[in-house]
Amino acid sequence: MKKLALNIHTWAKSAMLILGLSAMASCSDYLEEDVISAIGNDYLNTPKGLNDGINAAYSTMRLWYGTERGTNFTEFGTDLLTNGADGSWKFMNTYTNQFDSQNGHVRELWDGLYTGINTCNAVLDRSLDITGVNAQTLAQRRAEAKFIRAHHYFLLVQLFGGVDLQLSETKVPTKQVSRASVAQIYAAIIQDLTEAIPDLEAKNKSADYGRATRPAAEHLLGRVYITKGTSEAADPSDFAKAEPLLQSVINNYGFILLPDFANVHAFGNEMNNEVVYAIQYTRDPLTNGGGNNSHVFYLMEYDVQPGMQRDTENGRPFKRYKSTNYTLNTIFADRVNDSRYKKTFVDHFKSNKPGTYNTTFDKSKATVTFAQGDTTIWLPGYNMSAAERAKKPYQVMTPEMYTERIFPSLKKHLDPGRVDRTQFEGGRDYIAMRLADTYLLLAEAQFRQGKIADATANINKVRRRAAFSGKEAAMEITAAQLTFDFITEERGRELMGEQTRWLDLKRWGILIDRVKMYNPEGAPNIQAYHALRPIPQNQIDRAEGEASGFPQNPGY
Numbered sequence: 001m002k003k004l005a006l007n008i009h010t011w012a013k014s015a016m017l018i019l020g021l022s023a024m025a026s027c028s029d030y031l032e033e034d035v036i037s038a039i040g041n042d043y044l045n046t047p048k049g050l051n052d053g054i055n056a057a058y059s060t061m062r063l064w065y066g067t068e069r070g071t072n073f074t075e076f077g078t079d080l081l082t083n084g085a086d087g088s089w090k091f092m093n094t095y096t097n098q099f100d101s102q103n104g105h106v107r108e109l110w111d112g113l114y115t116g117i118n119t120c121n122a123v124l125d126r127s128l129d130i131t132g133v134n135a136q137t138l139a140q141r142r143a144e145a146k147f148i149r150a151h152h153y154f155l156l157v158q159l160f161g162g163v164d165l166q167l168s169e170t171k172v173p174t175k176q177v178s179r180a181s182v183a184q185i186y187a188a189i190i191q192d193l194t195e196a197i198p199d200l201e202a203k204n205k206s207a208d209y210g211r212a213t214r215p216a217a218e219h220l221l222g223r224v225y226i227t228k229g230t231s232e233a234a235d236p237s238d239f240a241k242a243e244p245l246l247q248s249v250i251n252n253y254g255f256i257l258l259p260d261f262a263n264v265h266a267f268g269n270e271m272n273n274e275v276v277y278a279i280q281y282t283r284d285p286l287t288n289g290g291g292n293n294s295h296v297f298y299l300m301e302y303d304v305q306p307g308m309q310r311d312t313e314n315g316r317p318f319k320r321y322k323s324t325n326y327t328l329n330t331i332f333a334d335r336v337n338d339s340r341y342k343k344t345f346v347d348h349f350k351s352n353k354p355g356t357y358n359t360t361f362d363k364s365k366a367t368v369t370f371a372q373g374d375t376t377i378w379l380p381g382y383n384m385s386a387a388e389r390a391k392k393p394y395q396v397m398t399p400e401m402y403t404e405r406i407f408p409s410l411k412k413h414l415d416p417g418r419v420d421r422t423q424f425e426g427g428r429d430y431i432a433m434r435l436a437d438t439y440l441l442l443a444e445a446q447f448r449q450g451k452i453a454d455a456t457a458n459i460n461k462v463r464r465r466a467a468f469s470g471k472e473a474a475m476e477i478t479a480a481q482l483t484f485d486f487i488t489e490e491r492g493r494e495l496m497g498e499q500t501r502w503l504d505l506k507r508w509g510i511l512i513d514r515v516k517m518y519n520p521e522g523a524p525n526i527q528a529y530h531a532l533r534p535i536p537q538n539q540i541d542r543a544e545g546e547a548s549g550f551p552q553n554p555g556y
Contacts, residue, residue, distance in 0.1 A: 004210030060116030291425025306357030529555025
């Protein structure tokens with residue numbers, strides 16, 4: 001199966017074309033009109049230009065998935081994760097006044113998503129007059145452009161509320177922009193996805209792996225309806241409209257829940273039959289953009305501990321995010337029946353630097369001695385007496401020892417395929433949609449409609465897969481046990497670290513309360529207005545009328 005070729009040369013050429021021909025609606029006050037490419041104005045009207053244009057649009061998915069930017073927006077400042085020791089973006093977790101309209105992440109994401117949107121607009125407008133492309137391929141490429149455009153607007157409306165709605169190519173610089181209503185944005189998203197679905201490939205994986213498929217669009221549209229159903233644009237039918245879309249993904253394309261939860265994110269198994277849609281990365285620095293960087297963010301400072309040094313297997317530990325006590329003690333409280341704690345977190349390290357050392361955090365013994373491959377650290381997940389720890393020939397890290405530097409590391413994104421232990425630009429594909437999420441979204445849509453038995457059955461499918469062998473029956477819940485809080489916790493257990501949590505809390509309307517209850521670093525500062533992100537100041541400055549023409553979100 002051939003992977004979608006999103007190489008940087010194609011992206012650069014196409015991006016220059018788009019920028020040269022089509023200054024975005026969010027353009028700056030002036031445009032340098034120097035010739036930046038020898039590509040002619042009609043290039044997008046050719047079969048090669050069409051393909052390069054859509055590939056350029058796909059590449060803007062990499063702004064969000066597997067980046068520090070996208071992860072800070074979705075994992076920081078939630079109930080599940082808080083800040084570790086390092087990093088300059090802690091204010092996105094603590095909600096201090098540093099999180100303002102000058103935020104670099106906000107500016108980069110806004111500009112990048114609108115670049116992608118205008119690229120899609122150019123593809124859609126120019127493809128109307130294209131020749132030399134068969135009708136099926138042309139319809140599919142147009143559908144892919146609508147999928148990407150809808151995806152980007154869905155992110156924008158969740159993060160910022162009403163934004164500038166541009167559905168045709170912007171060819172000249174303009175300052176005439178405005179904030180459409182949330183309802184108008186959702187209407188455009190739904191129209192794009194509804195029109196795209198019939199023309200996308202009706203299979204679980206495209207022949208060019210990484211292209212949007214019909215089930216990916218159905219999954220996305222199902223989530224759009226569920227999110228819209230809790231927004232200011234809600235319609236009573238939203239949850240009912242989500243249900244058949246999500247059911248179709250489950251029933252019609254051959255996806256399966258992998259028998260072992262650990263294999264979903266196993267290194268080298270990214271193209272598995274649970275993946276509904278993934279963002280493409282590579283091992284070639286010329287074609288990988290900034291790479292999938294998620295492998296560095298969730299790791300503790302293992303590399304300065306006795307018997308250890310940094311290596312590619314255990315990762316480059318940035319210490320950005322650590323689990324909250326709520327995550328460890330409530331979300332993953334069941335470790336007898338549910339395998340997901342064991343298979344989500346690193347619970348031991350093996351020596352790659354043999355020798356005898358003084359102990360650091362575990363003072364139940366004065367020194368430890370390791371041969372190559374010996375266990376150096378064990379994280380049992382529960383407290384043990386000093387006498388019990390002293391019996392072990394390695395350091396035991398128990399919960400009372402956790403700090404912003406040492407804590408259970410998330411292992412979903414580890415990337416031992418990097419060229420060396422310092423490489424930041426990982427090459428693993430990023431799983432953006434998978435079948436377990438589809439089941440959970442379907443259960444939520446059914447729960448909202450009062451279909452408790454159906455919702456319980458779908459939750460139980462995910463829970464049975466998550467069980468330790470022989471514990472499947474113990475993992476099942478009854479309809480009486482299915483509550484809204486249970487759904488929020490089940491999504492936390494299943495999707496920890498998969499760039500969903502902030503968006504989930506926001507759409508449920510519980511972001512502020514959950515942060516105040518469970519994130520002690522974010523609790524003192526978070527306020528109601530933090531349910532939206534700040535509009536970047538450069539966007540406001542380049543709008544006609546500035547703040548009066550493109551108002552900032554309240555509170556910023």
